[in-house]
Amino acid sequence: MRRMAGSAALAFAAMMTMAGAAQAASTVQVSLWDKGSDTPMVTGLAYGTPNLDMSKATMGITATPAVAKAGKVTFKVKNSSKDTIHEMIVMYRANSKDPLPYIADENRVDEDKAGDKGEVSELDPGASGSLTVDLKPGKYVLICNVPGHFVSGMWTEFTVNP
Numbered sequence: 672m673r674r675m676a677g678s679a680a681l682a683f684a685a686m687m688t689m690a691g692a693a694q695a696a697s698t699v700q701v702s703l704w705d706k707g708s709d710t711p712m713v714t715g716l717a718y719g720t721p722n723l724d725m726s727k728a729t730m731g732i733t734a735t736p737a738v739a740k741a742g743k744v745t746f747k748v749k750n751s752s753k754d755t756i757h758e759m760i761v762m763y764r765a766n767s768k769d770p771l772p773y774i775a776d777e778n779r780v781d782e783d784k785a786g787d788k789g790e791v792s793e794l795d796p797g798a799s800g801s802l803t804v805d806l807k808p809g810k811y812v813l814i815c816n817v818p819g820h821f822v823s824g825m826w827t828e829f830t831v832n833p
């Protein structure tokens with residue numbers, strides 16, 4: 672009887688620890704990658720374009736995991752490129768089907784109109800940075816907004832659950 676009470680108390684303590692961990696900030700590992708500056712960039716791969724074949728992309732963003740609970744989310748961002756500056760911007764999508772507003776003559780997303788929630792800007796090759804933001808449930812896109820990179824496939828979808 673005592674033993675059972677003891678192990679039940681331990682199990683309860685373990686559950687409380689897990690509940691505590693679930694409320695702490697979620698951490699997402701983000702890799703900004705490319706196939707090298709000597710690889711010709713493939714464009715036409717903007718988020719929201721119908722019938723995308725992302726396997727053609729010569730650069731991209733990988734988020735692990737690509738989902739988090741609402742609240743504080745920490746993005747640990749690494750520029751895995753050998754020779755190109757990249758960055759990561761968190762964009763909230765009010766309507767996840769809409770394309771991101773684009774400034775064609777600057778070849779980049781209009782950050783002010785696109786739902787910018789924060790960024791780790793312009794990391795040198797091999798450099799790392801971190802961003803913690805308070806995110807509400809919904810659909811997000813992580814993008815790199817160095818000119819030309821977004822349409823070359825440098826984005827990934829990210830979901831925040833309630």
Ligand SMILES: [Cu+2]
Nearest residue numbers: 757815817820
């Ligand atoms: Cu980039």
